[in-house]
Amino acid sequence: MAETEIKSIQWFPGHMAKTRRSIKENLSLVDAVVEIIDARIPLSSQNPEMGRMTAGKPRLLVLNKRDMADNNITDRWISYFRKKGIAAVSMDCKSGKGLKAFTSALENQVLKDLIETRKAKGMVGAPLRVMVVGIPNVGKSSFINRMSGSKKAKVEDRPGVTRTKQWVKLGDRIEMLDMPGVLWPKFDDQLVARKLAFTGAIRDDILDIETLAMLLLEYLAENYPACLKERYKMDSEGLDGKELLELLGRKRGMLISGGEVNTERAAIMLLDEFRAGKTGCISLEKPEE
Ligand code: G4P
Numbered sequence: 001m002a003e004t005e006i007k008s009i010q011w012f013p014g015h016m017a018k019t020r021r022s023i024k025e026n027l028s029l030v031d032a033v034v035e036i037i038d039a040r041i042p043l044s045s046q047n048p049e050m051g052r053m054t055a056g057k058p059r060l061l062v063l064n065k066r067d068m069a070d071n072n073i074t075d076r077w078i079s080y081f082r083k084k085g086i087a088a089v090s091m092d093c094k095s096g097k098g099l100k101a102f103t104s105a106l107e108n109q110v111l112k113d114l115i116e117t118r119k120a121k122g123m124v125g126a127p128l129r130v131m132v133v134g135i136p137n138v139g140k141s142s143f144i145n146r147m148s149g150s151k152k153a154k155v156e157d158r159p160g161v162t163r164t165k166q167w168v169k170l171g172d173r174i175e176m177l178d179m180p181g182v183l184w185p186k187f188d189d190q191l192v193a194r195k196l197a198f199t200g201a202i203r204d205d206i207l208d209i210e211t212l213a214m215l216l217l218e219y220l221a222e223n224y225p226a227c228l229k230e231r232y233k234m235d236s237e238g239l240d241g242k243e244l245l246e247l248l249g250r251k252r253g254m255l256i257s258g259g260e261v262n263t264e265r266a267a268i269m270l271l272d273e274f275r276a277g278k279t280g281c282i283s284l285e286k287p288e289e
Pocket of ligand 1: 064065066067068091092093094095134135136137138139140141142143277
């Protein structure tokens with residue numbers, strides 16, 4: 001299919017500047033930065049400035065929504081990041097799988113040196129303070145809720161810490177700085193924008209829904225034909241995006257007068273089902289790309 005344009009999307013420089021400032025101002029208060037990303041798009045859901053913004057602080061990547069991604073590929077991503085010297089774990093905040101691995105990675109890898117230094121100074125049991133960041137929709141709130149349990153215990157005010165800053169307990173030893181501000185992904189890159197739109201991380205109304213659905217169908221036909229077969233009883237071989245969307249609409253009986261397919265309805269249905277994880281466990285990025 002010809003590269004149909006995903007309308008030019010803005011980078012929200014104002015929001016980003018505010019968040020950048022907030023991260024910079026608060027970095028000295030934390031021991032580590034936890035970045036939540038989407039396991040289906042580990043690169044596209046990372047903020048490209050994160051490494052630079054948090055330079056000098058130990059960092060832990062959490063590949064969330066593991067249940068929606070292709071397991072083998074998620075494991076390859078974890079190895080990929082670890083080979084680059086970046087600690088990474090995967091998680092499913094819906095069920096809570098991976099929470100223990102997170103705590104263990106934070107204590108035994110990312111903050112191991114700090115914990116040992118504190119131990120040597122007799123400061124056993126001091127809280128580990130983290131900043132949790134992530135672009136919208138990666139599951140940051142779900143992660144915080146999971147980690148903090150039903151009661152989101154706030155930590156009492158501390159000297160030197162202004163009242164606008166809130167510390168939330170995540171488990172017994174970890175305290176999280178609840179920071180205002182939204183971290184935007186870098187979606188002025190068409191490919192990145194497309195993947196963020198597939199997962200629902202950016203709004204539909206800035207994109208042409210049928211084009212998006214055709215692109216997703218082409219990707220699925222190439223990489224996950226069995227999922228199309230299983231969910232929609234579709235044989236996708238040899239079909240382009242337009243043909244795939246028409247076939248999908250036909251399979252679902254989405255017809256308009258004259259027997260034509262209502263491709264808009266089919267597109268909305270496909271994206272809704274994909275975002276709800278009904279299409280299968282699908283990764284949209286592989287480490288070698
Ligand atoms: P955010 O703070 O980063 O913006 O994300 P939030 O926690 O609000 O999560 C965004 C959506 O992703 C929510 O779905 C949430 O339930 C879902 N989600 C978060 N973590 C996981 C996960 O590990 N696996 C799966 N499958 N889904 C996850 P929603 O449809 O917006 O709301 P609802 O389904 O919770 O009602």
